[in-house]
Every structure is written in C-alpha cells, then in structure tokens.
Amino acid sequence: MGIFNYADEEIGQREITMTVASMIIGLGVLTLPRLVASETMSSDGWISILVAGGIALFFGWIVSKLCGRFKRMTFYEYTSLIVTKPVAYVLTLLQAVYFLMFCAYEMRAVASISKQYLFDRTPIEVIALTFLLVVIVAVSGSRVGIIRLCVLFLPIVLFFVIVMLAFSVELFEWENLKPMFITDGKHIYSGARQVIYSMLGYEIVMFYSILMRKPKESTKAIIIGISIPILLYLIIFIIAIGIFTREGTINIMYPAIEIAKEIEIPGQFFERFESVLFIIWIMTLYNTSSIVMDVSVHCLTSAIKKLDKRTCLLILSPIIFLISMFPKDQVEYVYLGTIISIMGIAFAAIIPTSLLIVAAIRGVQSSD
Amino acid sequence: MSNQPNTPVLSTSVKDNINNFRCVLGSPNDLQVKEITLGNAHPCGVVGIEGLTNKDIIQDQVLRSLMISLTDSNKNIPVSGEELLLFVQSEVLPLQAIDVISDFDEAIRCILAGDTALFVEGADKVLMLSTKGWKSRGIEEPQTEGLIRGPRDGFTEDLGTTTALVRRKVQDPHLRFDTYKIGNRMKKDVIVAYIDDLANPKLVQEVKRRLVTLHKDDVDGSGLIEQWISDNYLSPFPQILSTERPDKVAAALLQGRVAILVDGTPFQLIMPITFATSLHSPEDNYQNWMISSVIRLLRIGAAFMATFLPAIYIALTEFHHGMLPSMLAFSIAGAREGVPFPAVVEAFIMEITLELLREAGIRLPKPIGQTIGIVGGLVIGEAAVSAGIVSPIMVIIVAITAISSFALPSYSTAISLRLLRFGIMIAAAVFGLYGIVLAFITIMIHMVNLRSFGLPYSTPFAPTFFKDITNTAIRTPVSHLEMEPEMLKSGDHQQNHNRKR
Numbered sequence: 001m002g003i004f005n006y007a008d009e010e011i012g013q014r015e016i017t018m019t020v021a022s023m024i025i026g027l028g029v030l031t032l033p034r035l036v037a038s039e040t041m042s043s044d045g046w047i048s049i050l051v052a053g054g055i056a057l058f059f060g061w062i063v064s065k066l067c068g069r070f071k072r073m074t075f076y077e078y079t080s081l082i083v084t085k086p087v088a089y090v091l092t093l094l095q096a097v098y099f100l101m102f103c104a105y106e107m108r109a110v111a112s113i114s115k116q117y118l119f120d121r122t123p124i125e126v127i128a129l130t131f132l133l134v135v136i137v138a139v140s141g142s143r144v145g146i147i148r149l150c151v152l153f154l155p156i157v158l159f160f161v162i163v164m165l166a167f168s169v170e171l172f173e174w175e176n177l178k179p180m181f182i183t184d185g186k187h188i189y190s191g192a193r194q195v196i197y198s199m200l201g202y203e204i205v206m207f208y209s210i211l212m213r214k215p216k217e218s219t220k221a222i223i224i225g226i227s228i229p230i231l232l233y234l235i236i237f238i239i240a241i242g243i244f245t246r247e248g249t250i251n252i253m254y255p256a257i258e259i260a261k262e263i264e265i266p267g268q269f270f271e272r273f274e275s276v277l278f279i280i281w282i283m284t285l286y287n288t289s290s291i292v293m294d295v296s297v298h299c300l301t302s303a304i305k306k307l308d309k310r311t312c313l314l315i316l317s318p319i320i321f322l323i324s325m326f327p328k329d330q331v332e333y334v335y336l337g338t339i340i341s342i343m344g345i346a347f348a349a350i351i352p353t354s355l356l357i358v359a360a361i362r363g364v365q366s367s368d
Numbered sequence: 369m370s371n372q373p374n375t376p377v378l379s380t381s382v383k384d385n386i387n388n389f390r391c392v393l394g395s396p397n398d399l400q401v402k403e404i405t406l407g408n409a410h411p412c413g414v415v416g417i418e419g420l421t422n423k424d425i426i427q428d429q430v431l432r433s434l435m436i437s438l439t440d441s442n443k444n445i446p447v448s449g450e451e452l453l454l455f456v457q458s459e460v461l462p463l464q465a466i467d468v469i470s471d472f473d474e475a476i477r478c479i480l481a482g483d484t485a486l487f488v489e490g491a492d493k494v495l496m497l498s499t500k501g502w503k504s505r506g507i508e509e510p511q512t513e514g515l516i517r518g519p520r521d522g523f524t525e526d527l528g529t530t531t532a533l534v535r536r537k538v539q540d541p542h543l544r545f546d547t548y549k550i551g552n553r554m555k556k557d558v559i560v561a562y563i564d565d566l567a568n569p570k571l572v573q574e575v576k577r578r579l580v581t582l583h584k585d586d587v588d589g590s591g592l593i594e595q596w597i598s599d600n601y602l603s604p605f606p607q608i609l610s611t612e613r614p615d616k617v618a619a620a621l622l623q624g625r626v627a628i629l630v631d632g633t634p635f636q637l638i639m640p641i642t643f644a645t646s647l648h649s650p651e652d653n654y655q656n657w658m659i660s661s662v663i664r665l666l667r668i669g670a671a672f673m674a675t676f677l678p679a680i681y682i683a684l685t686e687f688h689h690g691m692l693p694s695m696l697a698f699s700i701a702g703a704r705e706g707v708p709f710p711a712v713v714e715a716f717i718m719e720i721t722l723e724l725l726r727e728a729g730i731r732l733p734k735p736i737g738q739t740i741g742i743v744g745g746l747v748i749g750e751a752a753v754s755a756g757i758v759s760p761i762m763v764i765i766v767a768i769t770a771i772s773s774f775a776l777p778s779y780s781t782a783i784s785l786r787l788l789r790f791g792i793m794i795a796a797a798v799f800g801l802y803g804i805v806l807a808f809i810t811i812m813i814h815m816v817n818l819r820s821f822g823l824p825y826s827t828p829f830a831p832t833f834f835k836d837i838t839n840t841a842i843r844t845p846v847s848h849l850e851m852e853p854e855m856l857k858s859g860d861h862q863q864n865h866n867r868k869r
Contacts, residue, residue: 011831014832015830015831015832114802118687118688118800118801119687119799119800119802122799127799130799130802130806131806134806134809134810134813137810137813138809138813141813141816142817144816145816145817147830148816148826148830148831149809149812149816149830151829151830151832152812152816152826152829152830153812272688272690272691275688275690275691275801276691279801279802279804279805280805282802282805282806282809283805283809286809
C-alpha cells in the first residue's frame with residue numbers, strides 16, 4: 001500500500017564495495033589456482049595475480065572516474081551524451097548481450113559443479129532451470145534489493161572461506177612454495193592473462209552509478225571492492241600450492257573446493273566440508289548471476305524505452321537458458337567462456353577508457 | 369443509517385424521544401428507562417443500557433442530584449427546556465464528562481458504548497453522561513509473552529487501561545494519542561500513539577493515512593488492522609509487531625516507532641519493525657549485556673533450526689549420506705532400518721503431528737492442554753518409534769524444531785517460520801542441500817524487498833547501519849548502546865547524537 005520510503009533507494013560507498021567484491025568473486029576463484037599454476041613455475045603465480053590485480057585496479061579507477069562525471073544517469077543516457085545516441089544505442093545493446101551470455105555461462109557452471117559435488121542423478125537442465133528461476137525472482141524485484149543481497153551474502157561467504165583457510169593451515173607446507181622467483185616475465189604475463197578474466201566484473205558500477213548517492217566518491221569503493229578478491233585469490237592460490245604443490249594443483253579441476261576436501265573440521269560433524277563450502281559458494285555465484293542478469297535487463301529497458309521490465313525478463317529468460325544449455329561438452333563450454341572473456345576485456349577496459357577520453361576531450365559531464 | 373427516510377430525530381418531547389430510542393433498538397430488556405420530574409413541572413428521562421453503565425454512578429450522582437439535591441437546594445430552576453439542559457449540565461450533576469448532543473444517531477451510538485442519556489422536556493438536545501462502567505478483566509501477567517525479569521503487567525481489553533499503562537511508562541509531554549473511530553458500522557476507538565519529537569513525522573502521517581482507509585463493517589481486534597495496513601499481504605512475515613506488554617510498546621515509542629492501540633483487545637501494534645527486532649525480547653535490556661548477547665545468538669540459532677532443521681535432515685539422509693561422519697551415518701541408517709517411508713514422508717508425518725498437537729493444546733481447557741503435550745509428545749512419539757513408522761532420530765529432530773520455535777519471542781514470527789519450514793522441506797526433498805540454499809536465497813530476496821512502513825525488512829544489515837547492528841544480533845553494554853535506532857531517522861536524533869553520554 002502506498003509509497004513511502006526512507007530514501008533508501010540509494011546506495012553508498014559500502015554497498016558499492018560489497019557489490020563489486022561479490023560480483024568479481026565467483027566462478028573464477030574455483031579454477032584460478034590451476035590456471036595460474038599451469039602457466040607459471042613453482043609458487044610464482046602470486047606475481048601474476050598481483051599484476052592482474054594492478055591492471056584491474058587501474059581500469060576500475062577509470063570506470064569510477066567515468067561514473068563520477070554523471071549523476072543519476074543510466075549508462076545509455078550518459079554514453080549518448082558522450083558519443084551520440086546511435087553509438088550509445090549499439091554499445092548498450094552489446095553490453096546487454098555480453099551480460100546475458102555471462103549469466104548463461106555462470107548458470108551452466110553452477111549446474112555442472114552442483115552435479116559433480118552434490119547430486120549425480122539429477123539432470124543438469126533441471127538444476128540450471130531452478131537456479132534461473134530464483135535469479136528471475138531477484139531480478140524482478142527492486143535493483144537495490146540485489147545490492148542488498150550482496151551485502152547480506154558476502155560476509156557469510158567470506159566467513160566460511162576464512163574458516164576453511166584457517167583449518168587448512170596445518171596441511172600447509174612451506175617447502176612446496178620453494179623455489180621462488182624462477183618464472184620469466186613472459187610466463188608471468190600469460191599467468192596474469194588467466195587471472196584478469198577472473199578480475200572482470202567491476203564494470204557493473206557503470207550501470208549502478210544511477211543509484212549512487214555521490215558517484216564522485218565511487219573511486220575508493222571500487223578500489224576496495226577489487227582489492228578484496230585480489231587478496232582472496234592470493235591467499236587461496238598460495239594455500240593451494242602449499243597443500244597440493246604446483247604439479248598437484250595443475251591436475252585438480254577445482255583446487256579451491258578441493259582444499260575444503262582435505263581439511264578436517266574438529267568434532268567431525270561434517271565429513272565432506274567441500275560440499276558445505278560449495279553450498280555456501282552457490283550464494284556468491286548467485287549474486288554474480290543476478291547482478292549480470294539485472295544489468296542486462298537494465299541495459300535493454302534503458303535503451304528501448306517501450307520495453308517494460310517484466311516483458312524483458314520473459315523474453316530474456318528462455319534465451320539465457322538456451323545459451324547455457326548450448327555447449328554440448330566441456331570443450332564447447334570452455335569455448336563459450338573464451339568468447340565471453342574476450343568480450344569482457346573489451347567492455348571492462350577498452351570501452352570505459354575510450355568513453356572517458358572522449359568525455360574528457362569534449363568536456364561532457366552532468367550539470368550539477 | 370442516516371440515509372433512510374424515516375430516521376427519527378431528537379424531538380422536544382421526552383416521551384417521543386424515549387419511544388424513538390425503544391423503536392430503533394427494538395425495545396431490548398436491558399434498556400433501562402427512568403422517567404422523573406425535575407422540580408415540579410419538568411419531565412425528564414434517563415436512558416442507559418444495563419451492564420454497560422455503572423449503576424452506582426447513575427443512582428448516586430445522577431438520580432440523587434436530580435431528584436433530591438435539586439429539590440432540596442433552593443436554586444432557581446429555569447423554565448425553558450434549553451436553559452434547563454445547560455443548567456443541569458453545569459450546576460446540578462457532579463459528573464466530569466457531560467456532552468450536549470443534538471444528533472440522534474450519535475446519541476444511540478453513545479448509549480451503545482455505555483453512556484447514559486438525559487432528556488429534558490422542551491429541549492431537542494440530549495445530555496450524554498459518561499457513565500461507562502462494565503466488568504472488565506484486571507491487569508494480569510501477559511499470557512503469551514512471559515518474562516523472568518521485568519514488569520509483569522499486561523494490557524487488557526479496555527482501551528482506558530491500555531492508554532493508562534502506556535502513559536505510566538512514558539511520562540513525556542510529547543506523547544501523543546490521536547484517536548480515530550474506525551469501521552463503517554461499528555465505530556471502534558483506535559489510538560495512534562507516538563512521541564511527537566522522536567517519531568518521523570512522515571511515518572506518523574503514513575500510519576494515519578493507511579488507518580483511515582480501512583473500510584470494514586466491523587474492525588475486530590488489532591489483527592484485522594494489522595493485515596489491512598501491512599505493506600505486503602503476500603508475505604508470511606509479520607510486518608507489524610503485536611504485543612500485550614506495555615514495556616514493549618513504551619520502549620518502541622521511545623525509539624521513535626509508532627504504536628496503534630485498539631479497543632477490545634490486549635494485543636497492541638508496533639510499527640515499523642525489521643526481522644531483527646522480532647527476535648528481541650524486552651528482557652534483553654534488563655539483563656547483563658553478555659548474557660543478553662549470548663541469548664540473542666541462541667535465538668538466531670533457534671530461528672535457523674526452527675526453519676531449516678527438518679529440511680537438513682531430509683537432505684542429508686536422502687541425498688548426501690557422505691556428508692555425515694561415518695559413525696553417525698551408520699547409526700542413522702541403523703535407526704532408519706525398518707522404517708518403510710523415505711525421510712520426507714517420515715518428516716512430514718511427524719511435523720504435521722506436532723502442529724496438530726500444538727493446535728489441540730490451544731483449544732483444550734488449560735489443565736488438559738498441558739497433559740496433551742506430554743501425552744502427545746511422549747506417548748505418540750514413543751509408540752510411533754516402536755511401531756516402526758518413524759525413526760528415533762526423526763523424533764529428536766522434530767522435538768528440537770518444536771523447542772526452537774517456542775524459544776522465539778514473537779509468536780507471529782514463529783508461526784511464519786513454521787509455515788516456511790514445510791516449503792523448505794519440500795525443496796530439500798527435491799533438490800537436497802542445493803534446494804535448501806536456493807530456498808534460503810529466495811527467502812532473503814523476499815526479505816530485502818519487503819518493507820514495514822517503508823523500512824526495509826533486512827535493516828540494519830542491508831542497508832547497513834553499523835550503529836544499529838550493535839543492538840541486533842548482540843547487545844552491547846548499555847553505555848555504548850544506541851537506544852534510538854539510526855535507521856528510523858527520528859526527529860531529534862541529531863541532537864541526541866551530539867549529547868555526551
């Protein structure tokens with residue numbers, strides 16, 4: 001009944017930090033130790049992670065500068081100010097397609113990992129479909145609601161990860177980390193390239209800046225938001241190497257989950273902690289999926305004025321489901337991932353940078 | 369009623385008036401009519417309803433003054449009806465509240481509410497004497513919200529007592545009681561209570577706006593009002609707290625919340641609330657902060673178990689045997705041997721039995737009600753196990769679930785969690801732990817989108833108010849405690865904020 005708010009349809013720095021962190025932390029970290037270790041020698045992958053983190057921080061800073069120029073505007077609105085309407089239109093639609101594919105990719109991953117760790121008989125389509133339905137429930141609610149979900153879930157997820165890492169300390173062997181600094185620059189670079197895909201996601205701030213109280217202050221929020229995953233990746237990578245050695249890590253599909261398998265919780269209440277961890281991990285995967293779907297819907301509805309949110313969801317959901325079921329096997333699935341990663345680099349680095357440069361040259365910013 | 373053509377109006381004749389009253393009410397035998405003569409030549413009529421009026425007041429104050437004192441004193445009795453009426457009101461009757469009423473419908477309504485009407489020949493108005501007085505329950509300990517330490521008084525059905533209890537606890541000149549008469553047919557007294565300089569004016573305005581939109585013939589108790597003015601009727605969660613404890617209402621008012629006090633029920637309403645407040649008990653503030661904090665954490669655990677425990681049991685036994693320690697898995701499997709049903713059916717049988725027992729316990733007279741708990745819980749549980757219908761582990765699970773849900777301070781939150789439990793059990797039966805976590809996420813989505821009078825239900829966690837978190841899951845020492853929640857953005861919060869503690 002009635003509309004009466006405490007003016008809380010706005011978000012501050014803290015919310016942006018948590019949203020960026022929960023957006024970035026997701027699928028990437030599960031496979032990250034394997035991908036990095038396979039490119040680098042010994043435990044040197046941490047340099048790659050830092051390098052990739054630095055790059056992400058730089059582009060995150062660019063995104064925040066771009067958002068800071070415009071108050072209370074959608075992505076479509078301010079890009080049309082910067083680079084005329086037709087270009088903005090195309091850009092926004094491309095972004096929508098990218099996030100749509102991202103969501104499908106994420107969903108497929110949830111379904112296949114669930115199948116591996118939780119059930120063996122349930123068909124993958126059913127698992128993905130239920131997940132999609134719950135994502136739709138969140139997206140059809142308010143946009144602030146999705147950010148609040150991140151704020152609620154991120155501490156829970158981080159708490160469980162810290163518990164897992166704390167118990168894994170006794171399995172950790174320093175010997176496995178040695179020798180250090182033996183990888184050459186080229187391999188560090190190719191390791192960093194693997195990490196950078198897992199660092200994508202901060203660009204969503206471009207679409208949530210419309211909700212922000214003071215977009216100018218988003219810089220600090222994004223920087224902290226990106227730093228949390230960097231730190232998490234570093235710790236998980238080092239612990240994975242310390243427990244499994246580099247050679248072991250390369251051969252494990254999801255090293256982050258397998259760490260949980262190795263540890264023993266005192267009291268022995270849960271025998272297989274990795275299932276518990278994955279259950280908790282579903283929350284952050286869920287956050288990522290709902291954010292990308294929301295951004296996709298937001299892009300479409302802001303560019304096409306006649307499209308209303310519900311209709312848009314009705315059209316998008318089957319498409320997402322079909323895309324997610326499209327890859328027949330692991331090879332095709334990895335291929336889909338590569339396409340998305342390349343698009344992601346374009347949207348997270350190239351587009352914000354060029355928009356910022358054009359905006360700076362033309363001196364475009366919102367009036368107040 | 370006033371639209372009907374033959375509605376009677378107040379006439380100057382006492383006889384006509386009395387006849388009209390009789391006619392409208394259908395001459396009930398509890399309508400007491402007494403015709404007297406003032407002085408020598410002024411016929412009067414006194415009309416009231418037996419049982420609703422206080423007989424002592426009518427006899428000692430009204431009739432004695434009119435029939436004896438007036439005649440004895442040598443005052444000049446005015447001749448015209450109108451003047452006589454005013455004379456009686458201001459000089460004769462030693463009563464505090466006397467109104468002059470000229471509308472027939474209103475007069476009838478007042479009489480039905482327990483007032484007594486006094487007609488005077490020659491005046492087309494009526495004096496309404498406040499003689500309300502019926503048998504009402506005394507102040508007793510609240511039935512549904514008991515405490516170990518804390519005040520023992522509870523609201524009663526009488527609105528006068530209710531407001532008095534609140535005023536006793538909140539002695540603040542800024543306390544406001546705004547009275548409304550709600551209901552189409554029966555006008556029920558409803559009071560919006562708030563503290564003027566603490567409550568957010570927009571909130572007070574919104575509460576009043578929603579309250580006056582209520583169009584029902586009969587506003588029966590506070591439950592109907594609660595449902596009518598709630599933000600979202602599709603939600604299982606209570607968005608308004610109902611309580612029969614004056615200290616709860618007083619504390620809420622002092623935090624800048626708004627209360628609605630309703631006549632005829634001991635359950636009064638507090639708004640807005642969040643999920644965290646529904647796990648609070650006034651006792652938390654009466655005890656050491658360490659104890660209170662631990663107890664609050666215990667309650668959060670209780671809320672979790674009351675909602676998820678049977679579902680987790682189903683998921684672990686049906687889907688993820690490997691997750692249990694092997695010894696425990698063996699003993700559960702051993703106990704379940706011979707049970708013909710899958711864990712879901714087993715859980716549903718026991719949970720539904722439990723709900724039945726609970727419902728039956730309320731209906732039965734009190735002494736039997738207590739025994740049914742023992743008979744039901746122990747005997748049926750024991751018999752079901754030895755008959756091999758359910759496993760002993762299931763009985764333990766159900767018992768823990770029941771105890772947990774009784775440990776929650778808010779009854780309406782407890783029942784909404786009870787309802788959710790069944791949904792989550794189904795999710796667990798279909799998808800195991802995956803289903804449970806999706807159900808959890810769905811509940812959370814619902815919570816972040818739900819509002820209680822504009823306040824998001826998940827406050828102060830998301831949106832985050834760090835100061836308010838100190839009084840949610842834990843309770844910090846009193847010296848550090850922010851008593852007025854920042855999330856309510858109350859009027860003088862800023863000043864209090866700067867004040868040294």
